[in-house]
Amino acid sequence: MLTISDLQANIGEKQILKGINLTVNAGEVHAIMGPNGSGKSTLASVLAGREDYDITGGSVDFEGKDLLDMAPEERAAEGIFLAFQYPVEIPGVSTTNFLKTAMNEIRKYRGQDPLDAVQFLKLMKEKMKLVNIDQSLLSRALNEGFSGGEKKRNEVFQMAMLEPKLAILDETDSGLDIDALRIVAEGVNKLRSPERATIVVTHYQRLLDYIVPDFVHVLYKGRIVKSGPKELALELEEKGYDWIKAEVEAGV
Amino acid sequence: MSKTNQPDNTPVPTFRDQLLAGFRASEERMNGESKSALHQVRRAALQTFETLGFPTIKHEEWKYSNVAGLINKAYELEQPSALTAEELDVLQIPNLSGNILYFVNGQYRADLSRIVSPASEVQILSFREAMSEQSEAVGAYFSRLADFQDNAFTALNTAFAFDGVFIRVPDNKTVAEPIVMRFINDAREANVAAQPRNLIIAGRNAEVKVIESYRTLGEQSSFTNTVTEVSVARDARVEYYKVQNDTEQAYHIGTTQVRQADSSLFYSATVTLNGGFVRNNLNIVLDGEHCEAHMYGLYIPNGRQHIDNHTLVDHAKPNSYSNELYKGILEERSTGVFNGKIFVRPDAQKTNAYQSCKNVVLSPDATMNTKPQLEIYADDVKCSHGTTTGKLNEEALFYMQSRGIPKQQAQTLLMYAFAEDVLNKIKIDPIREYLEKVVAQKLAI
Numbered sequence: 001m002l003t004i005s006d007l008q009a010n011i012g013e014k015q016i017l018k019g020i021n022l023t024v025n026a027g028e029v030h031a032i033m034g035p036n037g038s039g040k041s042t043l044a045s046v047l048a049g050r051e052d053y054d055i056t057g058g059s060v061d062f063e064g065k066d067l068l069d070m071a072p073e074e075r076a077a078e079g080i081f082l083a084f085q086y087p088v089e090i091p092g093v094s095t096t097n098f099l100k101t102a103m104n105e106i107r108k109y110r111g112q113d114p115l116d117a118v119q120f121l122k123l124m125k126e127k128m129k130l131v132n133i134d135q136s137l138l139s140r141a142l143n144e145g146f147s148g149g150e151k152k153r154n155e156v157f158q159m160a161m162l163e164p165k166l167a168i169l170d171e172t173d174s175g176l177d178i179d180a181l182r183i184v185a186e187g188v189n190k191l192r193s194p195e196r197a198t199i200v201v202t203h204y205q206r207l208l209d210y211i212v213p214d215f216v217h218v219l220y221k222g223r224i225v226k227s228g229p230k231e232l233a234l235e236l237e238e239k240g241y242d243w244i245k246a247e248v249e250a251g252v
Numbered sequence: 253m254s255k256t257n258q259p260d261n262t263p264v265p266t267f268r269d270q271l272l273a274g275f276r277a278s279e280e281r282m283n284g285e286s287k288s289a290l291h292q293v294r295r296a297a298l299q300t301f302e303t304l305g306f307p308t309i310k311h312e313e314w315k316y317s318n319v320a321g322l323i324n325k326a327y328e329l330e331q332p333s334a335l336t337a338e339e340l341d342v343l344q345i346p347n348l349s350g351n352i353l354y355f356v357n358g359q360y361r362a363d364l365s366r367i368v369s370p371a372s373e374v375q376i377l378s379f380r381e382a383m384s385e386q387s388e389a390v391g392a393y394f395s396r397l398a399d400f401q402d403n404a405f406t407a408l409n410t411a412f413a414f415d416g417v418f419i420r421v422p423d424n425k426t427v428a429e430p431i432v433m434r435f436i437n438d439a440r441e442a443n444v445a446a447q448p449r450n451l452i453i454a455g456r457n458a459e460v461k462v463i464e465s466y467r468t469l470g471e472q473s474s475f476t477n478t479v480t481e482v483s484v485a486r487d488a489r490v491e492y493y494k495v496q497n498d499t500e501q502a503y504h505i506g507t508t509q510v511r512q513a514d515s516s517l518f519y520s521a522t523v524t525l526n527g528g529f530v531r532n533n534l535n536i537v538l539d540g541e542h543c544e545a546h547m548y549g550l551y552i553p554n555g556r557q558h559i560d561n562h563t564l565v566d567h568a569k570p571n572s573y574s575n576e577l578y579k580g581i582l583e584e585r586s587t588g589v590f591n592g593k594i595f596v597r598p599d600a601q602k603t604n605a606y607q608s609c610k611n612v613v614l615s616p617d618a619t620m621n622t623k624p625q626l627e628i629y630a631d632d633v634k635c636s637h638g639t640t641t642g643k644l645n646e647e648a649l650f651y652m653q654s655r656g657i658p659k660q661q662a663q664t665l666l667m668y669a670f671a672e673d674v675l676n677k678i679k680i681d682p683i684r685e686y687l688e689k690v691v692a693q694k695l696a697i
Contacts, residue, residue, distance in 0.1 A: 105657050
């Protein structure tokens with residue numbers, strides 16, 4: 001589904017990603033872990049098409065198409081979804097109105113007819129149950145005055161509505177207490193399917209107790225320095241990142 | 253024959269000369285009226301105008317708004333217009349019922365107008381009619397609220413106060429239907445000037461909704477210099493909307509001067525959709541206790557449009573409340589000015605005064621100048637003010653794009669939501685819906 005080859009990206013003069021290689025197949029869940037400043041969020045942002053970064057090398061293939069050549073909205077329409085670490089507050093635009101616009105733009109891109117109000121509301125009701133989100137929240141301005149937990153739940157709700165092929169969760173666990181974390185993770189798990197893939201970017205292992213990955217990758221100084229099965233996450237939880245840093249510095 | 257059609261070697265009289273000559277000519281046409289008290293006020297105002305002259309950018313109040321382009325032209329002061337009801341049809345605001353008064357090039361057009369409210373509810377007259385039929389009321393209020401001593405444009409308007417709207421709501425009456433004043437400058441044939449003078453008197457515990465709308469037709473220059481005086485008696489409630497949709501060649505200077513008595517409410521929104529050069533002065537004197545004044549504003553200039561809003565809230569008595577929110581979206585090479593003064597007089601304890609001005613500048617060539625000016629002489633008050641001027645929130649744009657919404661459309665959605673904050677304050681549905689539509693069209697880029 002997704003093949004990242006030698007991906008390099010700068011912010012200004014500073015190189016953040018120094019050659020990322022990663023292959024994600026349909027049905028898989030990949031966790032990307034690593035210490036602060038290792039480039040995890042940059043990778044998520046670059047995949048979604050944030051303009052702040054300059055791509056200086058490498059390529060990203062998504063289902064046979066050059067992802068880096070597409071605008072963020074085209075990537076969304078192709079099936080990529082980024083759950084933001086810090087969902088943006090958008091005054092004056094309700095979640096409902098926002099999502100309806102987004103869905104119909106994506107449908108237009110795909111050559112499908114727009115959903116009418118009845119179809120849209122039916123779909124919304126169905127997905128609201130899935131992530132246990134309240135109607136009153138969705139009538140309000142998007143994320144405005146939402147608690148941290150409400151914002152993250154709203155991200156998962158949007159994901160459920162848009163049904164992406166590849167979901168990228170950027171530090172979805174940050175700022176959540178354990179109950180909110182469980183609700184959000186349950187929502188994500190309900191969306192898992194053999195046709196879909198998920199990349200979970202996280203600093204801590206605790207989210208992976210709920211969203212169990214097939215593969216764990218450690219990002220450090222802009223490179224994936226270690227990959228392994230889900231047990232790698234437990235090892236990182238236990239031992240921290242220092243041993244990996246030491247391995248890298250020693251050139252192992 | 254238009255002055256602009258004269259050959260280039262004929263010296264064009266300056267606008268100032270033209271105005272002075274125009275004043276003398278109108279005096280010569282008068283019979284007894286030239287002796288009237290009202291005309292003495294006009295004369296005094298003309299003298300003040302002659303002394304003051306048009307302001308330059310050296311004048312503190314005109315620092316960012318240069319009227320040189322306006323006054324270096326000649327205008328027809330009494331240009332007749334053949335504008336017909338059919339031609340007006342396209343300018344109608346859909347579904348807007350009520351009283352509609354049309355002024356074309358400053359002159360009342362009874363043939364186009366429609367007064368539906370019963371006389372027991374409200375007296376609606378042209379200013380010209382009011383001068384003879386309601387001379388006492390006119391005398392009691394005319395030029396008593398809008399001081400022309402240090403304002404050349406108000407002085408000029410006062411000198412030329414011949415037509416406009418007179419509205420008087422008796423005590424305890426609620427005017428059910430809104431009163432819409434439509435000022436149309438027909439600049440299809442020549443440069444035209446109009447100086448409407450309006451007087452709105454709301455009696456004790458009276459209620460009325462008024463709308464001033466300005467529109468210019470044609471490609472020639474148009475100059476509007478309007479003054480509206482509003483007296484809001486004790487317990488009275490006035491809703492006041494000003495809607496401007498002018499051409500790039502239109503100059504508009506407008507002053508709305510309000511005085512509120514105890515426990516009265518003045519609720520206003522000023523929406524400027526288009527206009528070459530616009531200067532709105534909204535001055536409110538809270539001359540009573542427990543008054544409420546609300547001021548909302550929206551301006552969305554593009555091209556080389558210039559929109560200047562000056563507001564003044566004068567808290568003269570204790571225990572009153574004022575709230576102000578102005579918002580601007582500036583595109584291309586447009587410029588905007590917001591100057592918001594709040595005075596809290598020494599006696600005006602327990603005043604609550606809030607002011608906010610927020611702007612989004614979409615182009616590097618657009619400029620917004622904001623100046624909040626608070627002068628507080630009482631010590632037990634709550635006052636706050638804030639102005640922001642920034643670009644569109646890039647993070648919000650990216651967020652919307654990442655959900656599949658193309659950038660242009662995301663921008664339009666964000667801008668519309670920004671504007672809607674003010675538009676949803678408009679309580680007359682057909683007006684709000686009309687403005688929402690025009691704003692959405694203009695922001696769709």
